[in-house]
Amino acid sequence: MNLNEIKDYFPILNQHVNGHPLVYLDSSATSQKPKSVIAALEDYYKNINSNVHRGVHTLGTKATDAYEGAREKVKTFINAKESAEVIFTRGTTASLNLVAQCYAREFLKEGDEILITQMEHHSNLIPWQQAAKKTGAVLRYIPLSPDGTLDLQIVEKAITTNTKFVSITHVSNVLGTINPIKKIAELAHQRGAIICVDAAQSAPHLKVDVQDLDCDFLAFSGHKMAGPTGIGVLYGKRNLLEEMIPYEYGGEMIDFVGLYDSTWKELPWKFEGGTPIIAGAIGLAAAIDFLEQYGLDQIRLHEENLIKYALDQLSNIEGISIYGPSQLEQRSGLITFNVDNVHPHDLATVLDSQGIAIRAGHHCCQPLMKWLNVSATARASFYLYNTEKDIDLLVDGIKTAKQYFENAIFN
Numbered sequence: 001m002n003l004n005e006i007k008d009y010f011p012i013l014n015q016h017v018n019g020h021p022l023v024y025l026d027s028s029a030t031s032q033k034p035k036s037v038i039a040a041l042e043d044y045y046k047n048i049n050s051n052v053h054r055g056v057h058t059l060g061t062k063a064t065d066a067y068e069g070a071r072e073k074v075k076t077f078i079n080a081k082e083s084a085e086v087i088f089t090r091g092t093t094a095s096l097n098l099v100a101q102c103y104a105r106e107f108l109k110e111g112d113e114i115l116i117t118q119m120e121h122h123s124n125l126i127p128w129q130q131a132a133k134k135t136g137a138v139l140r141y142i143p144l145s146p147d148g149t150l151d152l153q154i155v156e157k158a159i160t161t162n163t164k165f166v167s168i169t170h171v172s173n174v175l176g177t178i179n180p181i182k183k184i185a186e187l188a189h190q191r192g193a194i195i196c197v198d199a200a201q202s203a204p205h206l207k208v209d210v211q212d213l214d215c216d217f218l219a220f221s222g223h224k225m226a227g228p229t230g231i232g233v234l235y236g237k238r239n240l241l242e243e244m245i246p247y248e249y250g251g252e253m254i255d256f257v258g259l260y261d262s263t264w265k266e267l268p269w270k271f272e273g274g275t276p277i278i279a280g281a282i283g284l285a286a287a288i289d290f291l292e293q294y295g296l297d298q299i300r301l302h303e304e305n306l307i308k309y310a311l312d313q314l315s316n317i318e319g320i321s322i323y324g325p326s327q328l329e330q331r332s333g334l335i336t337f338n339v340d341n342v343h344p345h346d347l348a349t350v351l352d353s354q355g356i357a358i359r360a361g362h363h364c365c366q367p368l369m370k371w372l373n374v375s376a377t378a379r380a381s382f383y384l385y386n387t388e389k390d391i392d393l394l395v396d397g398i399k400t401a402k403q404y405f406e407n408a409i410f411n
């Protein structure tokens with residue numbers, strides 16, 4: 001993988017911020033977009049902009065072909081059995097809410113158990129809180145191991161015959177933990193439970209194969225994987241999606257509309273009410289093409305090397321606490337940490353003044369902050385365009401910030 005060449009594909013990275021070359025270390029929040037994705041969006045609006053599935057005119061046909069072609073591309077990317085199992089949504093949050101509304105709220109009942117973990121992003125937590133309130137189901141948490149991983153023996157004990165629904169993140173956006181989804185899916189299915197996977201932080205970085213994982217639902221966002229904002233995917237097994245009644249009604253998703261009743265289109269369109277996110281889907285297809293040029297295995301390898309380097313360099317900083325597992329194979333490409341005497345927001349501000357973009361805060365994981373016993377953390381997250389030099393600049397920046405605040409405190 002030629003790293004310099006990769007950076008050149010991302011025009012935004014070739015700029016100065018606050019007088020310094022930009023070092024972008026916030027890809028877990030949103031990734032940057034390569035020229036080919038920007039060009040695909042421009043091409044759509046310049047040359048084939050039209051609504052899909054409606055017109056018989058040439059542009060309408062071209063837009064429909066491009067939109068449905070994008071679905072086919074996603075199908076292959078995640079190895080779904082058929083493109084009908086790929087539903088386009090606004091993103092991971094929308095996908096998880098769709099499952100909560102149309103599956104959990106419909107099919108769970110009082111006394112059933114929904115099982116999640118304390119490392120979930122709010123988007124994979126609040127929908128289940130609400131589903132539990134609505135149905136009388138009980139929301140339970142699988143305890144985390146001290147290093148922020150899931151112990152399969154504990155998972156096995158936590159899944160009981162009352163467990164009807166399990167929803168787990170594939171990769172934690174705070175700890176970086178890669179969860180053993182395939183094994184958890186096996187355990188869930190042994191007890192007759194459905195498993196939903198939040199793949200917001202895995203689909204961009206690891207090979208995700210829904211048939212191999214044998215998950216029932218899987219959600220991810222285009223904007224975290226070099227694609228545009230406003231597009232995401234919900235994968236679901238056909239038999240489950242067939243059973244579910246849609247919750248967004250209107251144009252595009254109907255078959256027949258009478259005065260008092262209506263029928264829906266077949267999958268996947270019954271869940272895509274209204275004009276779909278046409279440009280977004282086309283941009284996502286271009287992003288998949290871009291990532292596949294390198295291959296998800298290569299991207300993972302590159303990030304593993306960066307993480308190893310970053311862990312080595314960062315752990316030399318006195319007073320730093322790094323969260324999450326220490327085993328590289330259990331970690332994805334992000335590092336969350338705190339530095340003694342420096343609030344993470346102050347650290348992010350000082351780094352920003354040096355052109356280095358990191359994230360500070362609770363990362364939409366307040367229950368996990370509670371588990372870590374902190375109110376906020378700093379997070380540096382990497383993608384295929386990052387280099388060891390970016391990490392060197394981060395480490396220098398942290399040292400400068402630390403010195404600055406320690407001088408302010410002790411002088």
Ligand SMILES: Cc1ncc(COP(=O)(O)O)c(C=O)c1O
Binds near residue numbers: 093094172
């Ligand atoms: C693990 C995880 N789940 C869900 C989400 C929500 O994704 P989106 O805001 O694209 O819907 C995020 C976003 O940061 C995330 O990291």
